[in-house]
Amino acid sequence: MNAHAPAGPPHILAALGTPFRLHEHPDLVDPLDVCAALGVPLERTVKTLAFVTPEDRLLLAALPGHARLRYGALARAAGIRRADLAPAGAERLARAGMRPGGVCPVSADGAAVVVFDETVGAMGRVHCGSGRPDVTVEIQAAALVAAVPAAVTAPIADLPPAP
Template sequence: MDGPAPIGPPEVLAALGAAFRLHEHPDVTCPVEVCAALGVPLERTVKTLAFVTPEDHLLLAAVPGHARLRYGALARAVGIRRGDLSPAGTERLTRAGMQPGGVCPVSADRAATVVFDETVGSLGLVHCGSGRPGSSIEIETAELMAAVPTAATAQIAGLPVDEPA
């Protein structure tokens, strides 16, 4: 890759003036272990899944940490076929300032399409990926979502049945 590496989510958030805290957990990457290390329930996290389209366009889907992504609903939300969603690889994530295991809905790829599940906005203070697997960002969902003004909101998550909708 030519030139310097893209900036990561913390730098993007700082440049936007967003209020957040960065938490290091270098030896813990499993979501349940990260939650235990940070002292937060999985329900107070936002996980982001990264995909690429056949045109190499980055698509980021942000859902509550305890939810499952509904792939068909995500594809419909952005007007593509389900079969056009492919997991983003390491090289593609690197171009967006991120690494596997640390994906964030805020990225250096300003052309990325971001879709937040409709429930994310009501979560309040959450933890999400920082761009690196060994740290997390603590941020209010309003600040997180405001950092991606072009993001869409749609019903893309399947919540566990014992959770209220």
């Protein structure tokens, strides 16, 4: 990491004193490949989807790995129009200390809007992005939510029916 790159999520979590573990694996972008590499079910993961607003503000949506994002609910929770949600590109993620495939709700971008699905905090021990596609963070979901004090919690996920 160069001297001008922002701190990644593990550095931020460590600075907050949040307990977590890092798991290294091959450079993977597909969540199912990451789960296979770690031996973790998708239901025990938190995925973070990154968007950018027309004002270039980063919007991070964190939800259970097996859920589908409700875009309208995310836009409402973030106080923007659904039409203003655009995927964040690699350059925008880099400014927040992250790379595609490793997006985390904890970021170096202090102005980022972070929305957690209302179910995340009660998920127990989960795996989520570390900022890099070759390392995954294992953390208590409640600690992950607590690490983003300005985060919004809202019903933004469609969960599949329980088996």
